[in-house]
Amino acid sequence: MWGEHRYALRATWTGNRGSGTSGYRDYDRSVTIEVDGKPTLLASADKPFRGDPARWNPEDLLLAALSECHLLSYLHACVMAGVVVVDYDDEATGLMVEDGAGSGAFREVVLHPRVTVASEEMRDAAVAAHEKAHALCFIANSVNFPVRHEPTILVADATVRARGARAEEPA
Numbered sequence: 001m002w003g004e005h006r007y008a009l010r011a012t013w014t015g016n017r018g019s020g021t022s023g024y025r026d027y028d029r030s031v032t033i034e035v036d037g038k039p040t041l042l043a044s045a046d047k048p049f050r051g052d053p054a055r056w057n058p059e060d061l062l063l064a065a066l067s068e069c070h071l072l073s074y075l076h077a078c079v080m081a082g083v084v085v086v087d088y089d090d091e092a093t094g095l096m097v098e099d100g101a102g103s104g105a106f107r108e109v110v111l112h113p114r115v116t117v118a119s120e121e122m123r124d125a126a127v128a129a130h131e132k133a134h135a136l137c138f139i140a141n142s143v144n145f146p147v148r149h150e151p152t153i154l155v156a157d158a159t160v161r162a163r164g165a166r167a168e169e170p171a
Contacts, residue, residue, distance in 0.1 A: 010034045011043075030055070059096060059106075065139045066109050066147055067092040074113065074133035081125045081132075084118035086156050111149040116156050126153045 015028030029045035030052060045051030046059055067090045078085050090113045098104035117126045130149050134140055140147045 008035070015044075025050070028052070059094065062106070062143075063092050063094045063109060066094075066137070066143070067111055069137040069139040070111055070113070070130075070133050070147075070149065073136040074115075074129055077129040077132040077136065078117075078126065081129050083122045083125045083129055085115055085126070086118055087114075087116035087154075089114050106143070106145045108146045108148065109143075111147065112152070113149060114152045114154065116154040118156055120155050123153050123155060127151060 010033070012032045012034070013030070014032055015030035017027055019026050021027050029050055031043040033041040033043050042055045043061070044053075044055035044057055046057040047053040051057055071088060071090060074088070075085060090111055092109060092111045094109040095107045096104055097107050113130070115126055117123060130151050134147065134149065137147075
C-alpha cells in the first residue's frame, strides 16, 4: 500500500458562447470534469465569480475533498481503535478571503462530524480518533490552512443499532 498514487482527469471548458474570451462577460464559466469510468461532473465558478450556482465549483470540491477524506480516515482510525461507528455525517464549512487583487485563499475549514457509535464505552476513543484521522488525511496534509474538527459523538441505543437509524440523544 506504500508508494506513489497518480490521479488523472480531464477538465474541459464548455462555456464558449461563440466569441471565446473576447470580454469578461462574453463567456460562461461552465466546465465538465471527467475521470475514466466515473460520471461526468458538471462544474463552474462560484456564483460571485459569474459561475452557475447549480454546478460544483472549485471551492465546493475542495471542501468536499477535505470532508470525505476525514470521514474515510476516521472510519479507518475507528476500526483500529475498536470503535464501532454506525452513522456519520458532516456539515463542513470553509472560509475563503479575497485579497483585493483578484485572488484569495482559504483561511480555514471546520468539519462538524456527527458520529454515532455503538456504545457509551466507545465515546472517548471516538473523540480521540478524530486527531488520528486528521493526521492520516492526505488532503488535509496537502493544504496550507488549518482544518479543524468540532465533532459531536452520539451513542446508539439498542433499537437504533438494530434498525441502523440515527441516534436521537446529543452527546
